[in-house]
Amino acid sequence: MRVAELVARTREFIRAEVLDIDDRYDGDIEAAGGDELRVRWQTLAAKAGLLAVHAPVDCGGLGLGMVDRAAVFEEAGYSLFGPVALNVAAPDEGNIHLLDHVATEAQRDRYLRPLVAGEWRSAFAMTEPAPGAGSDPAALTTAARRVDGGWQINGRKHFITGADGAGFFIIMARTSGEPGDAGGATMFLAPADRQGIDVVRHIGTMDRSMVGGHCELVFTDLFVPDEDVLGEVDQGFRYAQVRLGPARMTHVMRWTGAARRAHEVAIVHASERRAFGSPLADLGMARQLIADNEIDLAATRALLLRACEELDAGHRASKATSIAKTFAAEALNRVADRAVQLCGGLGVSADLPVAKIARELRPFRIYDGPSEVHRWSIARRAVAEVTKAAR
Amino acid sequence: MRVAELVARTREFIRAEVLDIDDRYDGDIEAAGGDELRVRWQTLAAKAGLLAVHAPVDCGGLGLGMVDRAAVFEEAGYSLFGPVALNVAAPDEGNIHLLDHVATEAQRDRYLRPLVAGEWRSAFAMTEPAPGAGSDPAALTTAARRVDGGWQINGRKHFITGADGAGFFIIMARTSGEPGDAGGATMFLAPADRQGIDVVRHIGTMDRSMVGGHCELVFTDLFVPDEDVLGEVDQGFRYAQVRLGPARMTHVMRWTGAARRAHEVAIVHASERRAFGSPLADLGMARQLIADNEIDLAATRALLLRACEELDAGHRASKATSIAKTFAAEALNRVADRAVQLCGGLGVSADLPVAKIARELRPFRIYDGPSEVHRWSIARRAVAEVTKAAR
Amino acid sequence: MRVAELVARTREFIRAEVLDIDDRYDGDIEAAGGDELRVRWQTLAAKAGLLAVHAPVDCGGLGLGMVDRAAVFEEAGYSLFGPVALNVAAPDEGNIHLLDHVATEAQRDRYLRPLVAGEWRSAFAMTEPAPGAGSDPAALTTAARRVDGGWQINGRKHFITGADGAGFFIIMARTSGEPGDAGGATMFLAPADRQGIDVVRHIGTMDRSMVGGHCELVFTDLFVPDEDVLGEVDQGFRYAQVRLGPARMTHVMRWTGAARRAHEVAIVHASERRAFGSPLADLGMARQLIADNEIDLAATRALLLRACEELDAGHRASKATSIAKTFAAEALNRVADRAVQLCGGLGVSADLPVAKIARELRPFRIYDGPSEVHRWSIARRAVAEVTKAAR
């Protein structure tokens, strides 16, 4: 199936099966049906050949590269529930990518295949409450201690997306060095029902469209056998990079879809509503909001595609993905905010889907690295490059 | 009691009685207790001499002018529930102001005194769904027809704040001319239990701190006797102006308090949280966010006070209040947004009160005139003034 | 020669031959030597195989497509004088493009070849003073009247770049319809020494790097023989479109180079200058300025390349070039402004080249369509597309 066709079919699927439910429940996935709803959708998506299209072919996906994913995932993201309906939502989407690159054959069979098929969900347990690993991964405090036949993990994680109801976890824990050191993290796989994993609470965030929420977890003497070490010991930060760049970009793809929907809803509203004797959409200030949205969407997609081309060419693309993520997070928030403004009173209500999109988008300027942290590293790199060239 | 003391006591009251409940219920007034909670608070406030301090002295208030209100209302607004606890929340606060200026003695006794005392709440029924009166008041379609001994009103209103559970309504209806004409509106008073008033639904808005919500109403053959006409027939737009300027400014006062709280919470967070080896609050980008908040808050207050001075001097101050409202709505939203950003992941959660403040503030850029409509009239006036002077 | 090599050689040429003179004369081309200097540079560039590389191969160029031009022209633009040194400056660069597409063989020989070779310069006489053709081309008032053996042109033009000293003009004049009508313009070629062409004055603009300045012209009974009609009669607006899209994009390319230089100069300054105990470039607010510059440059290039790909594929790309031009003009101005700010007091002086770059860049937000006019048409198109799809 060509990408253009995949895009068209994704678009139809979202409009036929997902969008109404999204609107009816104001983007609240738990209210809409939670995991049961997810399973129902993913079954339909599998029949339609649209499930986890980015996954490797041997696991049931279409093995789409990053550039090819862009338009498909944007269509999925047109509904807040679209990505989960098609099994291309965070964190599973990124975990599929990670496992495809790092898992052993046995891990591939046990963890990856059922994840692609939607038989279970997963969570990526890296972020920790202060003073642990947040923007600064080197602060990692969750520790894995060598024990007979494996490792014993203790620590606390928070903002772990999808944790409640996840089938298994990918856990980042320190295996050497001290908090503040860069080196020495390892990734571990652990089924959710293993003793020593407690989902302590849901953190009540403003976004509500993620199945399984954003949770706080505690690991207490959690045992992980050697065969569930993901990749090599002490190479966790390196694997995190494998996941990081693409995951940043697929977030951008999905949120571009959501922001585009807000934009289109606002345009339709502005062209139907009259003010001061003409359609709202003909007034200069409304046109400015609309044009700025077009510009922000175009620039987001352009930066995204440049970064995806780099990733598809096998580069780590840290700078390109960091710039694209930072720009996109801010631009797409502006798009949603302008859409709200264009819709006036209805824009802050649930009568139109723009307020909920604005609400869901806001955390993107913080999740996956706050804009300030990205800017810090973008600048550091720029100074290094330019001063080196100037010497 | 001097204003400075009033400010201090308001501050104490909010911290002692209101703030914890606000945080516990994430700013959702219905979840927190709704109208019952309001009555409990207002009883306490009355004992403390802090109830409706702007109301006229003969009705039980302190008759504070606009400048004197500013700091007091800012302290009230420090909690999202503070204004209602002290009976200085919209729409009652503005309705008190309006009735004080326009009501007859009989209306004053029947409607104003119990409103000041918190014995009932009120609503101001002006805004209509498209194509009725929104940003353009001349589009007013709700109509009052002369009948024996009074008027009969038919029409539909929406975004009527506090309507559910209100004791009475101030209703704006057309008494001459056609929709699109400027002239010919009249204000009517009507107890909520009178036949012909239906609160059709709550409009589900992103803000949740207003008792009685934002509602859609239908008036069907509502009879209003002559003694309940507020002011003179066909002078409704003029009285709306009496309410408008001060109401804009008291909104600014209250929201300044809310934004200041978000700012202070973010500063405390940033000074306790460490990142990259130093307190977050010492990093340049964090300082920029903090400084920009200080600047936005200072400019908001400065514009507010200039406008209040004009109002206290007896001017209509349309330009000054329009500028102050527009600037404030945007500036205070920036303040809340920066506070969210400074708090990182916790900033988009209910663990800190910044996300809810951002949520409650967003509609202020639309309510009481979207920024675009204000800019339109600010510019028109500027062009008229400058080209006249240049001739 | 591959593009990468062309880029590298362009870079060397600019640094070896042009940049010092640019700095010594603060970007003032007349002070630096004007047309004589241009000829000297273009002779060197021809020897180096770097002259008018975008020109068609049969005329002596390398026939580079739009995507290939991007990096080369950016290197040329690194110096304000680079584009003219390499004969890729406006308006000659765009006129070469236009003539290549529209000129007859005879016109090609007479006008295009010597233009590519740098034997003369040209000007494109379209914009008129109010109430003539400015942002709205349909207001065209300069008129050509049919006379025996050709046409007689009367009218006034202004902001005609390079007019003083140009060897010939391409003149847009109305050949049917009235000012306010869309249709009926024709392009004419006219040697500058033909009777009836008066360069009335240089308009004193803030930018000073263009050879021949921005001039006001008057055509008085200017005779143009039939063989100097460029393309078909009444098809002038269509040919203007042929020139327009690519010309917008090559402006972006060149100005990206200039903005990048300001950015790099600022980085070097900030890494050498210390403040409050560390290099300026390590402070958070400086890093924010630097990162924002990186983001703006990256987004500019990404949008530019998308538009160039469309143009190379044979599309008119009006939307893509309009978005890219609007974004770039604003983004590159921000880059230059931040560079000035980073350099502190020296940033507003001629000691560093950042102030002059800011000065030269400012008009780009107005020339080739003010941002507001572009936004107007971007929005109109978006509303048409979205409402059509929504039906």
Added chain:
Amino acid sequence: MRVAELVARTREFIRAEVLDIDDRYDGDIEAAGGDELRVRWQTLAAKAGLLAVHAPVDCGGLGLGMVDRAAVFEEAGYSLFGPVALNVAAPDEGNIHLLDHVATEAQRDRYLRPLVAGEWRSAFAMTEPAPGAGSDPAALTTAARRVDGGWQINGRKHFITGADGAGFFIIMARTSGEPGDAGGATMFLAPADRQGIDVVRHIGTMDRSMVGGHCELVFTDLFVPDEDVLGEVDQGFRYAQVRLGPARMTHVMRWTGAARRAHEVAIVHASERRAFGSPLADLGMARQLIADNEIDLAATRALLLRACEELDAGHRASKATSIAKTFAAEALNRVADRAVQLCGGLGVSADLPVAKIARELRPFRIYDGPSEVHRWSIARRAVAEVTKAAR
């Protein structure tokens, strides 16, 4: 004379005597006549009772407080040459203020009186090239050594406004401690013709309206007798504060006048020029630019007046003046930039006075403390205040 009358007369004077010359010479004071022109204007201003109205009464001024100065100085600033014409330009205006507070009676006679009368000009020699005193005054390197009967000064200064042709200098030099220490600066008075003072060069800045330019100076074994020490030894930083707050605010006053002129010129242009069938000033995007200018001007004045009230009440008002200066510098630059944009092609030319105003205003975001340095200290203060209150 009441302030309102003073404002009106200042306005008339500027329009009658100054504005045309400003426009004719594109704001270049040296081209317009330099110091000779200044003397001519100041003689006229003295006759009109408008010379140095802020100066103390015993020296010939009207002793206006800060609030009263605001509207007068804004009128003066309406022309770029207005402040110098009325002897209220930097640096003389601030030096008058400083000398009034610190000078001995003898110094008052010798330096202050002739300065108020316009018999000579002065310069304030504080800022040094890197690594000396710039944003960080503690880096002061110019040193004064105790010698028989006075002090001997050696050092280098730059960006010394008005130095070329100044009659005397106020020199800040270190009298104890080392560069990097806070303490130990002293102010010295020195006639310009004293041996050891060299005006090395004019720094070529983008602004051109200051008589005497911005210069680089070298002091070589400059002898200053004890009677020319200004204030007490080692108290220089304290006196600098006396000058600093008011000087910041008078800058704001003057530049508000300049920005207002750009705004008014743009409004007149936009109301005369038609585009797409209506006056430009009626189009929504133009109205947005105009409204934003009104808002920025109003907020600037509001912040300015709050700070002036604090200063008039005898406070140092560091926070208020820092906020007002930072906001104003950015807001007024936005105003000028929008005025340029509104005027289209003419906006970047010398045909209208908006481009020159934009050019003159740009350095204000850097002079008297770059915005970044102000933000740094605003935030530090805010964090200290809020965390202290939260404890």
